[in-house]
Amino acid sequence: MSLETEIEDLWARADEGLTASEAGTDERDTLDAFLDALEAGEVRAAEKQGDDWVANEWVKQGILLNFSLRETQRREYGDVAYHDVLPLRSTDDLGERGTRNTPDGTVVRRGASIGSDAILMSPCFLNAGAYVGDGTLVDSCDTVGSCAQVGADVKLGANTLLGGVLEPVEDAPVVVEEGVSLGAGCRVTSGFVVGHDSVVGENTLLTPRIPVYDLVEEEVVYGELPPERRAFTRFVESSVGEHDLFEGGAYKPAVVATAVENRTLEATEREEALR
Incomplete structure (x- = not known):
């Protein structure tokens, strides 16, 4: 079989x-x-x-x-004892493939795939089923959740969280395609797909519940950032803004996506696009 x-x-x-x-x-x-x-x-x-x-x-x-x-079972990681059903992944194969993993906190669970010429900076955590492509940087304090798929030549900025989506089994997990750069503090959850060669500003939350205002195709999309975009968070007016508790208005997050070569967008253009 x-x-x-x-x-x-x-x-x-x-x-x-x-x-x-x-x-x-x-x-x-x-x-x-x-x-x-x-x-x-x-x-x-x-x-x-x-x-x-x-x-x-x-x-x-x-x-x-x-x-x-x-x-x-009771297991050991250096001088620390822990209890889990799975051991940690052996890293004996990494050096011969040009991949570096720094000590004191680079934790890779059994069943995670790590490409060649990658860099894992401590402390970081890769869960079972995670896939990290060739030449990718997983920076300090990053988490790559179970089943998350990260392509080649990706830069995950420090303190980045990629959710997993292990269950239900029919749902696709978080995907970060090749050539993407995620700024420090980004969070990608609930099966969101980050298109290849995109640049995402720091502290951006990418999740299917938050709209992506794609100024390239002039449309609003959910659950994905199209390829070759520069994305950052802005806030748009919320429908609860007229509630008495929200004096001065209430706002909700949105993601703005421009062409990747557009490093900045004038404030007036942002306001017009979001309206």
């Missing part, structure tokens, strides 16, 4: 009541082989099909099975 078939069969058995205490050597061998394939980048939680990113449901099932069919 293929690895996909084995995972799907194991998923069905777990759905019928198979527990961690009942899982034997064969089941653990399948789970280990699956994690090896994830770390090698041979399987991924999501892939691009045409213009859309689509979740590989069986891969997300495999990650969940590694949680549900394993017992929590």
Whole structure:
């Protein structure tokens, strides 16, 4: 059987009541082989099909099975003891591929894929199922959530959070395509897709609930930042602005996207675009 078939069969058995205490050597061998394939980048939680990113449901099932069919164990990370169902990922392969991971806080959970010539600055955290492409920088205090997909030559500024979206299995996770630069303090959540070669200003929240005012195509989009954009946060008038509690008006966040070569936008132009 293929690895996909084995995972799907194991998923069905777990759905019928198979527990961690009942899982034997064969089941653990399948789970280990699956994690090896994830770390090698041979399987991924999501892939691009045409213009859309689509979740590989069986891969997300495999990650969940590694949680549900394993017992929590006492483990060690340096001098620190911790308890988890998964060990940390071995980093022995990174040096030979030109990837650097600095000490004292670079935490990579088993099942995370890391490309060649990448840089992981401590402290940072990569969760199971995360994919980080070649030449990408994961800066200090960054979190790359479970199943998040980060392309090649991406810069994640310090204190950036990429959410994961492990469940439901049919939902695509957060995706940051190749060549993107996210400024310090950015947050990308709930399956949002950041298009390739975009530049995002610091402290920008990208989530499907916040509109993106794309001034290039002159449209409002949700859940994605189109490729080759420069994006930053501005605030627009909220519908609750006339409430007595909000003297002087109330505002809600929005994201403004311009052509990537447009480094600035005059205040009057921003106001006109947002209105």
